[in-house]
Amino acid sequence: MTKLHIINDLKDQDKIQILKVPCEPFNFENPPEDPLELTKNLIETMYDANGIGLAANQVGLNYRLFVMRGTEDSGDFSCFNPRIVWLSDEHILLEEGCLSYPGVVVKIKRPRHVRLRFEAPSGETITHKFTGITARVIQHEMDHLNGVLFYNNANKYYRDRAFKNRHKYDVGQTQNILQKNISAYL
Ligand SMILES: [Zn+2]
Numbered sequence: 001m002t003k004l005h006i007i008n009d010l011k012d013q014d015k016i017q018i019l020k021v022p023c024e025p026f027n028f029e030n031p032p033e034d035p036l037e038l039t040k041n042l043i044e045t046m047y048d049a050n051g052i053g054l055a056a057n058q059v060g061l062n063y064r065l066f067v068m069r070g071t072e073d074s075g076d077f078s079c080f081n082p083r084i085v086w087l088s089d090e091h092i093l094l095e096e097g098c099l100s101y102p103g104v105v106v107k108i109k110r111p112r113h114v115r116l117r118f119e120a121p122s123g124e125t126i127t128h129k130f131t132g133i134t135a136r137v138i139q140h141e142m143d144h145l146n147g148v149l150f151y152n153n154a155n156k157y158y159r160d161r162a163f164k165n166r167h168k169y170d171v172g173q174t175q176n177i178l179q180k181n182i183s184a185y186l
Contacts, residue, residue, distance in 0.1 A: 001040050001041055001044045002041045002044070003041070003044055003045050003048055004041055004042070004045045004059040004060075005059060005060070006045065006049055006054070006058050006059055006099050006100060007019065007058055007059065007060060007100055008099065008100050008101065008102055009100060009101055010102060015060060016100075018057045018060055018062065019057055019058065019100060019144065019147070019149065020147050020149070021147040022145065022146050022147040023055075023056065023057050023062050023063055023064045023065075023144075023145045023146075023147070024062050024063065024064065025063075025064050025081050026063045026064055026065055026080045026081055026119075028080070028119065028123040032063075035078075035080065035121040035122075035123075036121045038056075038061075038063075038065070038121075039067060039078035039121045042054055042056065042059065042065070042066075042067040042078070043067050043076050043078070045059060046067055046069070049099050051099045052068065052069045052133070052137055053066060053067065053068040053069070053137035053138075053140060053141050054066060054067050054068075054099065054141075055141045055144035055145055056145075057144055057145065057147075058099060058100050058144060063080075064080065064081045064082065064145050065078070065079065065080050065081075065145075066078075066079055066082065066141035066142075066144065066145065067079070068134060068137045068138065068141065069137075070134070077134075078120065078121050079116065079118035079119075079138075079141075080118060080119040080120070080121070081118060081119050082116055082117070082118035082138070082141075082142065082145070083116070083117050083118070084114055084115070084116055084138070084139070084142060085115050085116070085117050085127065086114065086115035086129075087111040087113070087114055087115075088111045088112050088113035088114070089111070090111065090112045090113065091109050091110060091111055091112060092109070092110065092111075092112045092136075093107055093108070093109045094107065094108065094110075094136055095107050095108075096108050096136070096140055096150055098140070098150055098151075101149075101150075101151070103166040103167065103168070104151060104162050104163060104166050105162055105165075106150075106151050106154045106158050106159055106161075106162035107154060107158045107162075108150065108151075108153050108154045108158070110135075110136060110139050110153070111135070111139070112131065112132075112135060113129065113130070113131045113135055114129070114130050114131075114135045114138050114139060115127065115128070115129045115130075116128060116129075116130060116138055151163075
């Protein structure tokens with residue numbers, strides 16, 4: 001397994017552009033990389049950074065792919081070519097952080113439940129309903145794959161406040177936020 005470098009806006013201004021354009025589908029007919037190996041590397045990188053989700057373009061790979069922590073029962077998720085096929089009318093306001101924007105913690109309102117269709121590393125198509133933290137992670141990672149920066153989904157007040165307070169958070173504090181707010185650090 002290989003730990004990959006996560007692009008962040010403070011240190012990698014030259015590479016950050018990849019986070020602003022939509023990713024390309026992963027071609028299982030002619031895979032550019034071994035999907036299982038790719039999954040392992042992304043999951044290792046996510047855990048190493050204390051993340052709960054990580055999109056391929058955050059490590060400079062232009063694939064529609066993200067990984068996400070699961071439960072002991074489900075195991076971790078690796079979602080290739082994911083598509084949201086349903087969103088709930090019910091919304092919830094939660095704080096989100098992002099490994100590519102260290103220290104930026106912003107409240108965002110999003111649907112509470114989501115149904116996702118994606119391909120597993122084996123190429124098998126899976127459709128599954130997610131709720132709570134996983135539903136939130138999925139929507140954040142889908143933004144990444146669509147070249148959308150997560151904080152642009154927040155209202156201006158919360159967004160401005162998050163950037164103003166950014167310097168207040170060091171790594172330790174961000175860890176506390178992770179523990180207190182289930183959606184921190186995606
Ligand atoms: Zn993110």
